[in-house]
Amino acid sequence: MARTEAAIEGTYLRGENGRGDKIAGQVGARNSAAARLRLAVPSVAERVADELRLQLAEGQLPPGARLTESTIAEELGVSRNTVREAFAELTSERLVVRHPNRGVFVASLGAEDIHDVYTVRRAIEVSAIRGGGTPEAVAAVRSAVEEGKRAAAADDEEGLGNANQHFHGAIVALADSPRLQAIMSQILAEMRLAFHKASSDAPFYGGYLIANEEICVALESGDLDRAAKLLLAYLDRSEEDQAAIHGA
Amino acid sequence: MARTEAAIEGTYLRGENGRGDKIAGQVGARNSAAARLRLAVPSVAERVADELRLQLAEGQLPPGARLTESTIAEELGVSRNTVREAFAELTSERLVVRHPNRGVFVASLGAEDIHDVYTVRRAIEVSAIRGGGTPEAVAAVRSAVEEGKRAAAADDEEGLGNANQHFHGAIVALADSPRLQAIMSQILAEMRLAFHKASSDAPFYGGYLIANEEICVALESGDLDRAAKLLLAYLDRSEEDQAAIHGA
DNA sequence: TTTTGCCGATTGTTCAACAATCCAGCGATT
DNA sequence: AATCGCTGGATTGTTGAACAATCGGCAAAA
Numbered sequence: 001m002a003r004t005e006a007a008i009e010g011t012y013l014r015g016e017n018g019r020g021d022k023i024a025g026q027v028g029a030r031n032s033a034a035a036r037l038r039l040a041v042p043s044v045a046e047r048v049a050d051e052l053r054l055q056l057a058e059g060q061l062p063p064g065a066r067l068t069e070s071t072i073a074e075e076l077g078v079s080r081n082t083v084r085e086a087f088a089e090l091t092s093e094r095l096v097v098r099h100p101n102r103g104v105f106v107a108s109l110g111a112e113d114i115h116d117v118y119t120v121r122r123a124i125e126v127s128a129i130r131g132g133g134t135p136e137a138v139a140a141v142r143s144a145v146e147e148g149k150r151a152a153a154a155d156d157e158e159g160l161g162n163a164n165q166h167f168h169g170a171i172v173a174l175a176d177s178p179r180l181q182a183i184m185s186q187i188l189a190e191m192r193l194a195f196h197k198a199s200s201d202a203p204f205y206g207g208y209l210i211a212n213e214e215i216c217v218a219l220e221s222g223d224l225d226r227a228a229k230l231l232l233a234y235l236d237r238s239e240e241d242q243a244a245i246h247g248a
Numbered sequence: 249m250a251r252t253e254a255a256i257e258g259t260y261l262r263g264e265n266g267r268g269d270k271i272a273g274q275v276g277a278r279n280s281a282a283a284r285l286r287l288a289v290p291s292v293a294e295r296v297a298d299e300l301r302l303q304l305a306e307g308q309l310p311p312g313a314r315l316t317e318s319t320i321a322e323e324l325g326v327s328r329n330t331v332r333e334a335f336a337e338l339t340s341e342r343l344v345v346r347h348p349n350r351g352v353f354v355a356s357l358g359a360e361d362i363h364d365v366y367t368v369r370r371a372i373e374v375s376a377i378r379g380g381g382t383p384e385a386v387a388a389v390r391s392a393v394e395e396g397k398r399a400a401a402a403d404d405e406e407g408l409g410n411a412n413q414h415f416h417g418a419i420v421a422l423a424d425s426p427r428l429q430a431i432m433s434q435i436l437a438e439m440r441l442a443f444h445k446a447s448s449d450a451p452f453y454g455g456y457l458i459a460n461e462e463i464c465v466a467l468e469s470g471d472l473d474r475a476a477k478l479l480l481a482y483l484d485r486s487e488e489d490q491a492a493i494h495g496a
Numbered sequence: 497t498t499t500t501g502c503c504g505a506t507t508g509t510t511c512a513a514c515a516a517t518c519c520a521g522c523g524a525t526t
Numbered sequence: 527a528a529t530c531g532c533t534g535g536a537t538t539g540t541t542g543a544a545c546a547a548t549c550g551g552c553a554a555a556a
């Protein structure tokens with residue numbers, strides 16, 4: 001928790017200098033191009049949520065950890081009410097759970113949750129791949145597969161993990177559905193929450209690479225039924241793997 | 249908007265008597281049994297969100313309408329901050345959209361949104377029915393079908409609509425997945441938002457009844473593939489119907 | 497040992513203030 | 527007459543401070 005303040009200090013939020021009034025102007029002055037581009041400056045509450053999300057994804061704030069409003073408000077240099085709004089957002093994303101009158105805690109997924117998450121993934125991903133998608137969307141899937149191959153060749157473990165996420169993101173993107181994509185990214189966030197330690201298993205993603213290639217080929221050849229079946233099998237296997245390392 | 253205050257006054261929130269401090273105690277004293285039963289009293293923010301959700305579903309607050317923080321805070325006798333928290337919740341449910349610095353507005357679905365909603369439904373419902381489900385869950389589907397038949401016989405239009413919703417809820421319940429169920433109920437809330445006027449079309453649900461029966465039979469007989477195909481066809485047709493009355 | 501009752505800490509909620517932002521209207525300019 | 531720029535009023539975004547309600551733990555009592 002010590003890193004917190006420094007981390008945002010440099011990017012967005014103020015540290016400890018009274019009221020944080022003019023930061024939008026400062027950022028705009030220092031980086032006017034970016035300021036002009038995204039003309040919608042995220043609200044402070046959103047930025048707090050972003051920061052917390054980041055710490056959650058990185059495994060700072062382990063599951064079960066308690067998040068005290070006043071502490072976080074102080075560390076991030078914002079008001080307690082604002083932290084509260086950020087908590088509301090994170091709660092709706094299931095990254096954090098609220099125990100009434102006791103506080104919010106980092107969500108921790110049990111075995112049923114893992115199964116449930118995969119149930120959602122099966123529903124979404126299989127449905128998306130069954131739809132086929134535009135040639136460009138299919139190309140994006142192929143691109144993610146190649147990215148994975150390169151990472152494997154370079155022995156880049158983290159890159160492999162990212163490529164795998166891109167792959168599944170591209171699968172969902174086949175459906176061209178904002179809502180499905182939103183759901184998927186939430187689900188992935190939940191998984192990161194529970195598995196960020198597991199991602200350090202070296203030969204872990206290795207087997208997936210072949211499966212991804214197979215799925216991609218089936219998709220490209222228009223054999224959607226086969227692609228769907230392969231993807232389903234992949235997800236089942238992945239669930240087993242995750243359940244194994246999680247239960248242990 | 250005039251009904252607002254009275255509506256909650258009688259149930260949950262206070263009216264206009266200074267600080268709303270002791271209401272929890274009052275309610276508890278006046279109805280101690282209930283207080284002991286549901287030991288988790290929903291927070292004020294949640295109650296505000298509930299009330300707004302209700303008005304949204306009932307078609308009070310038409311799509312596009314603006315929700316001013318101060319106005320609602322006054323009407324419901326709560327603080328602006330609390331209203332704000334309720335807004336955050338509704339925003340995460342897509343029932344309401346936030347235009348930064350301009351306020352929140354009742355969401356209004358365009359043609360793409362309708363299509364998107366159905367894309368999600370196809371993914372979830374088809375996946376759920378493909379899984380089969382326990383005998384009890386199947387029985388629940390059957391029960392919803394029968395409910396629909398009774399409503400049709402009694403010429404109960406609203407009952408027919410409810411039965412239809414129960415039917416699809418039961419379909420999703422087949423998957424026994426809290427997350428899928430949550431997603432589905434949000435999607436249904438979105439649809440209510442856009443279609444509450446359309447539900448007064450009399451012969452509207454009529455055709456669906458037969459489809460539901462067919463799907464249910466296929467499900468009961470274990471022919472999941474056929475059930476899934478029928479359900480998919482149903483959803484496609486339903487989307488067309490909705491798009492028609494929406495576009496017109 | 498179990499229960500009771502109290503204490504400190506934290507949450508839930510309110511209120512009041514103020515800067516930032518947007519919108520509508522209005523006048524000035526072309 | 528149409529456009530531009532300005533200004534004022536209204537609303538949002540955020541803060542800080544206050545206080546009751548509630549929870550968990552701990553010590554005293556049974």
